[in-house]
Amino acid sequence: MSIQQITPKQRGYLIVNSHPSGSEATVDRQWQRIEPSAPAAGRAPVALVLGASAGYGQALLLAERYGPVDYLVYSLASPRRTDPATGEVHHSVIKPLGSSYTSPSLLFEDEAPRIGTVDLTPADEAERAATVKVMGGEDWELWVRALGEADLLGPGFTTVALSYVGSEITAPVYRQGTIGAAKEHLEAPARRLQDGPLADRGRAFTVVAGAAVTQASTAIPSIALYTSLLRIVLGEDGWHTTDDQAVELWEQLTGAEPLSLDEQGRIRLDGWELDPGVQDRVRELWADPAAALAADPAAAAWFYNQFRQLYGWDVPGVDYTTGVETSVPWPE
Template structure:
């Protein structure tokens, strides 16, 4: 037992501890927001890579809630120690597992580096022994580094523009109060661009799909999707036209290669362009916090599409209830609500003078800050942070 009363340890956009009850509550709230549906037919077998956070977690929860999926979720999270809590993703995974069990679901969670050959071997063995061929592979990994399994070389991703320096307003928080600052980034060199593609491009996705094919673990009608983002022209210099954009281009090229290669006549591969969201990955990108806050002000609560909303929409397309909403590059688009021209025109007007925009309407920035804190289980409504909580929560299946 490790009962502790804990407080957040935060510096800027970095929080190094998490709250078990708060993290569990965020998952419970997601579960309740997703409208249940009566599952029909055989339960689809899924493999979700990156199942403990962001879109990967939302897609798994929506699959469980609405389609009774079964299968494996892979995440790489840290356990509690004497000095630190477990990561928020650890606690979210425990909560997701409890909900799956309570709803009669059958999901096994593997805590391991999804980039490693040993993890692939472990997951393939588990699939063969317990679940059988995979219907849907969801690739939603975000990491600052990746070890190439072929060479052992460790590659580090960077968030930088390509070609020219980048200067932009950004959103800072001093003791929770929003302020507009400035971010200046030098352009990436070729080695940095290539390393970012190695980490965040499609190479690892391709390895997973080919491994499933070689193990005869692709079901008839197999579909795989990898999460991507395009975003606004406002953030394009540091995102879509920068090093991350180069990685996303590689991811999209990988989808086409898989479709015409290993999946020819055997399945489908798509990238999924999701809309803006407050995730642990997105908060690391300069200017995204400010852009997202202004976007929230424009759309309001009624116009905002949560990760859960988008996950439900994606499942409708994966299961054939709706035709896939493909663009001219063959990508599934979930971001029309964000990139609506009228919405973007208004965001650009606010971006022209962000200090005045925040002074006139601070709600978006306050919402962003609250959403960011909730990623780690803090500031969640209904949670009593004055009482001690058990921090040494076991990983699902480990008692």
């Protein structure tokens, strides 16, 4: 038994601890929001999600406990990566390419949101290449090939890698920056896998998701502000949560709904975000973001709250004043 009263350890958007009861409540709420699907006939499908835990270690339970994988979802984002072939450690950077970038950004100081300015110098070629090494598609391809060599590809195996395109508003720091270079590299293995190790054995797709509040998105300049303004435009009813997008993706992968592919063969989940009318309204708010948030201060508070709940903080109904058990066994 190890009961402690836990308080958040946070600096800006960096949170280095979580609350067990709050995290449990967050997952339970997600579970309750998602409608159950019909039971699968025969063996229940096995889905391996890379990026849903703190590291690769949990995946090594795989062969003994679950057997062949039917769905592999690759959703990793990291500031660094060790090349398994050379042992070299590469570090990613979030910078524009070609020219400097200056833009408004949402900052949190003492939990009070305010509009600040971010100034970024362009990345050099070494930084661009390192970011591609960290966040590109190399590991995704290695995982699929390793599963194939271990005879762990289930019949009709499907793998997807989550990507993002986003708005032209954030394009200079995202799609046209070092992250965009990595995303372009990430999208290439789908074609190589389809024509190579998965030929006649399965499918590989890149999935372009919509905007979301994630640990990765908080670290990218301007994304928090853009997402907050997008939420103002869409409201609660028009916003697509990560739960909504996961369900939509699952229905397409299982054949419950037809695949929504673009001209590059990517599954698109971001139509609600990139609707021209929605983007026109976001651009209007982006012209004076301080005024937009002053008129609707709950938008920035919403983003901050959603981010904190990723770690089990600020979850309604959770008592943070009492001690909780911090030594929690892995579920059977």
